[in-house]
Structures are given as C-alpha cells and as structure tokens.
Amino acid sequence: MSDKVVLVIYGRGGHQEQMRRLLNQLKKASPEMKFVSIADVPDTLGAVKHLECPEPRDKFSRWGTPLKVPYSALITLIQCIRLSFKHEISGIVSTGPGMAVLPSILFRLLSKQVIYIESWSRFYSGSLTGRFMYYIANVFYVQNKSMLAIFPKAKYSGRL
Structure with a gap:
C-alpha cells in the first residue's frame, strides 16, 4: 500500500472547476499532499490515480436517469474499493455530484x-x-451565506 492520499470526487463543469480551485489552494498549503480521484471526466488535476465513472444521470432524458443512477453509484462504489486496496485513503472530499453519496457512506x-x-x-x-x-459528512461547507439558513450546522467557507 502506498502513502496516505485523499480521495476527491467531482463531476464535469462547475464541480470540476471548484475541485481544481480547492486543490490549487491545498497544494500551496501542503505541497506534499497526494490525491486520487473519481470523476465522469478525464483527469486534468494531477491525481496519483484517476478512475472515470459513467455520468450519473442522463440530463436529456427523464427516463434514462432512474436506470443510470444505480449503475453509476455501483460503479463508483466498486472503484472506491479498488482504490482502497492500492492506496491508504485518509478521507474523501467532494464538490457536489451524486456519485459521491455511496462512497461517503x-x-x-x-x-x-x-x-x-x-x-x-x-x-x-x-x-x-x-x-x-x-447528514453523512463530518464537515459540510457552503459557499454562500444564505445557505446557512438551509444547513444551520454547515460552515461558511466563502467562494472557492
């Protein structure tokens, strides 16, 4: 098993951009930090190991989503288990996609x-x-103060 790593899970678009900004800040604070990633896009963030999973939902079909979500969740869970055998994962950070729920549990x-x-x-x-x-996360961050009314135990972090 290799050094300790953080698992990051993100999706395309805004989720990916938020993760890119977060990792840039973390690398400045802790240059030796290593991470593995799971996403529905190819790796552009410099992960030690990156696994691609299918997109969790079909944004263009309302009937495809109920079938794709369980499949994508299962694939992501299997990938997490595979990563756990090869790397000592110290924790998980996600910027939003639903594929992070089962691995987080x-x-x-x-x-x-x-x-x-x-x-x-x-x-x-x-x-x-x-x-x-x-309800699952140890730490839950919001990027807009107005969200503290919805998630009162969250921590306000400001925008990435």
Whole structure:
C-alpha cells in the first residue's frame, strides 16, 4: 500500500472547476499532499490515480436517469474499493455530484473523514446531493451565506 492520499470526487463543469480551485489552494498549503480521484471526466488535476465513472444521470432524458443512477453509484462504489486496496485513503472530499453519496457512506463506516462542499451556484435551496451529504459528512461547507439558513450546522467557507 502506498502513502496516505485523499480521495476527491467531482463531476464535469462547475464541480470540476471548484475541485481544481480547492486543490490549487491545498497544494500551496501542503505541497506534499497526494490525491486520487473519481470523476465522469478525464483527469486534468494531477491525481496519483484517476478512475472515470459513467455520468450519473442522463440530463436529456427523464427516463434514462432512474436506470443510470444505480449503475453509476455501483460503479463508483466498486472503484472506491479498488482504490482502497492500492492506496491508504485518509478521507474523501467532494464538490457536489451524486456519485459521491455511496462512497461517503462507505468511508464514514470505515471511520474516515468525509468533507462535502455544496455548490457555489446554490443560494436558496440545497442540492439533492447536499441534502443527503449534510447528514453523512463530518464537515459540510457552503459557499454562500444564505445557505446557512438551509444547513444551520454547515460552515461558511466563502467562494472557492
């Protein structure tokens, strides 16, 4: 097993950009930090190991999503287990996609740190993933102060 690493899970678009900004800040503070990643896009962030999973939902079909979400969640969970055999994962950080829910439950059961960052595009309502992760994560961050009314135990971090 290799050195300790952090698992990061993100999706395309804004989730990926938020993770890129977070990792840039973390690398400045701790240059020796290593991470592995799971996303529905190819790695552009410099992970030690990156696994691609299928996109969790079909944004163009309302009928495809109920079938794709369980499949994507299962694939992501299997990938987390594979990564756990090769790397000593100290915790998980996610910037939002639903594919992070099952791995977060798994790592909480394994007494690992789970950190969730609600999307910067949320001002008045929590995302579906955020509503689950609020109860799963050890630390739950919001990027807009108005979200503290929805998630009172969250920590306000400001925008990434």
